[in-house]
Each structure stands twice: as C-alpha cells, then as structure tokens.
Amino acid sequence: MFSLWIKLIISFSLAFFVSWVAFKREFLTKSGAVATFFLAVVIFYYGGIKWSIPVLMFFLPSSFLSKLNNSKRSGFQNIFEKAGSRDFWQVSANGGAGGILVLVNHFIPSETWFYLYVAYLSIMSADTWATELGTLKSRKTYNVLTFRPVEQGISGGVSLFGIFASLAGSSVVVLSALPWLTGNPGIIFLLIITGLLGSLIDSVLGATVQVQYKCGNCFAVTERKKHCNIETTKIKGISWFNNDWVNFSAGITGILIFYLIGKLFA
Numbered sequence: 001m002f003s004l005w006i007k008l009i010i011s012f013s014l015a016f017f018v019s020w021v022a023f024k025r026e027f028l029t030k031s032g033a034v035a036t037f038f039l040a041v042v043i044f045y046y047g048g049i050k051w052s053i054p055v056l057m058f059f060l061p062s063s064f065l066s067k068l069n070n071s072k073r074s075g076f077q078n079i080f081e082k083a084g085s086r087d088f089w090q091v092s093a094n095g096g097a098g099g100i101l102v103l104v105n106h107f108i109p110s111e112t113w114f115y116l117y118v119a120y121l122s123i124m125s126a127d128t129w130a131t132e133l134g135t136l137k138s139r140k141t142y143n144v145l146t147f148r149p150v151e152q153g154i155s156g157g158v159s160l161f162g163i164f165a166s167l168a169g170s171s172v173v174v175l176s177a178l179p180w181l182t183g184n185p186g187i188i189f190l191l192i193i194t195g196l197l198g199s200l201i202d203s204v205l206g207a208t209v210q211v212q213y214k215c216g217n218c219f220a221v222t223e224r225k226k227h228c229n230i231e232t233t234k235i236k237g238i239s240w241f242n243n244d245w246v247n248f249s250a251g252i253t254g255i256l257i258f259y260l261i262g263k264l265f266a
C-alpha cells in the first residue's frame, strides 16, 4: 500500500514536471499541457518505467524538433493549421491511444499491448521527425500518390530526406524499448518499418481526405480556416478531418497492419 502511494506521488510529480516544462518552453499550449499531464500520470503510474521510457523518447525529441523548426519555418505557419505549440487535440491524437493501451494492459495483461504501444509511438515519432526535419530546409517534395512536385510543408508531400528522418524517429522510440522487446528480433525491425509505413499512411490521408482550404486573398493552399484575416474556402477533403484525425487514423491503421504482419510471422 505504502509503495503504491510512493508510485502515485512520483507519477504525479514527474507528469507535472514534464508538462510544466513543456508548457513553459512553449512546446505545448495550456490545453496541451493539461492533456499531457493526465496522459503522463496514467502512463507513468500504470505503466512504470517500461511504458514511460518509449513515450518520453517520443515526446522529448519531438518537442525539441518542433521548437527548433518553429523559428526557422515561419513560412509554414501559413500552411499548418496549428504551428509550434501542441494543443489538447494534438496531444490526444498523438498520445491518447498510448494511454488507452496502458489501461487495457492493466486490466487485461498481455505483451501484445506493449508491442502495439511501441508501434503507435514509433509511427507518431516517425511522422513528427519527417514533418519537422523535412521542412527545416528547402527540399524537393512530391505528392505521395502522384509523385508530382508539390509545395513543401503541404499535407501529402513526401521527400527522400523526410523518409530517412522518419526512420530515425521510429528507431529512437523502438530502440529505447529494446530491453522489453523480448520476442523475435525480426519484430524490432518490423516496429521500425511500421513507423515509416504509418507516416506514409499519414501522407496518403493528408493527400486525399484531409481538409484543405484556399485563401481568397493570397491564393495560398492551407489547413487554416482563416488566412489573411478572411475566411478561406474549402477546396478538398472532409470538413472535420483535420491533421489531428489524420495522425490518429494513420496511427491506428499502422498498428493494425503491424499486428497482422506480426501474426503472420509469429
């Protein structure tokens, strides 16, 4: 009983520390910090070190990359719906499934949940690294489906560099979980590839169903509902299917594919 209290206090303190620092350094908005706090308490308390390390290895580097990029890419602020600090829905889209998997594992313990958890974080990390590093410098960017050159930073755009960045992002998460990935070594490779696959699914969704608007003043294609202080017009996609839904859907699709391939070779 005593040790449970200690664990709870440590989880609360650590969750508070992480979300507070992230808020202060403007990695997160106020609502993003609140979401991160609750998510972190759940993961730290119910997951212990095993589940906490991979999520931190996603969260910390991603935050730094977003911040690093923020100062250099002011141009993309015009395209991205939400630039820089992450809000409640972005945090939920990136980490909510992770929190759910920790809870599911608490009530119905199985190693499978942990593998799905690492796969999900691997995708989120891969996608963040690809987006942030891929837009850091000007690079040739192509539509993921048509291979036609597109404006850098636009949803559905991929670059060769972005692909390498996404592999680096997924590797960091997967390798941090290595002490607890005791199964077939092939599964570790599969987890890393799942990150890349998920970030490509993200691009496909971005190029197809994600909502995109056009500004009537400067004619920029954007994810924003307002541009140049006027309402933009929808040019494609499903109205409510914004970047958060794209991230979440890509993550879920990615872990389902990972699960099926994993089953096939297990």
Ligand SMILES: [Zn+2]
Pocket (backbone or CB within 6 Å): 215, 216, 217, 218, 219, 220, 227, 228
């Ligand atoms: Zn405009």
